[in-house]
Amino acid sequence: MKPEDKNELLLLKAKKKLRNLKIFYIHLVGYFVVVALLSYNLYIMSGPYKPFFQWFDICILVAWTAFIVIHGWNVFRGKIFFKKDWESKKIREFMETENQTKRWE
Template sequence: MKNDIDTYLEENQQARYEKEEAYLRAKKKVEKIVGFYWHFAIYIVVNIFIMLLIYKQSGQPFLSMAVWSTPIFWGIGLIFHFLGVFGTDYLFGKNWEQRKIEKYMNKEKENKRWE
């Protein structure tokens, strides 16, 4: 038995609704990605400025914790932002293992061709 709401939606309307839903999800995802890239750009610019300022003002060596503490702790937050936007499957996604196997098989195939 069909759902009552289905009787009021024509197939064309349903397709348009699904297309609009997909568009809104994609737009939201793109906005999150753009937000991450802005966060990353601000992280780079601000931390260069802060590191140089602390280095010049404190007289600490450049590789001291005083100079690097802000980029390290902000970087941890940036990593969590990255994982929130791209997810944990970004590095080792669903097809990662299969792609790596194919890559190494192709590489081996190319090497044997020259022998």
């Protein structure tokens, strides 16, 4: 494989990841807007159909929350906070900075 092809392939992968991340953030903003509207709807609801609409709104909230969690998991691929790779990377960084300061002393 030529280096140009490899760079082009890496660029396409990076663009795909960026697109997925943008779509997730748009989905997340839409989720927060709908949660706010449904919460307001639950607050102001009254009348004979109140139990049905409460049940319906809560079902929407639960389902969309599950979808947003799954979508986020797929986008970040489990790369949430403080994984082992992150810890080892930080340890290496601290060791390198410690070695650099000892050289100058």
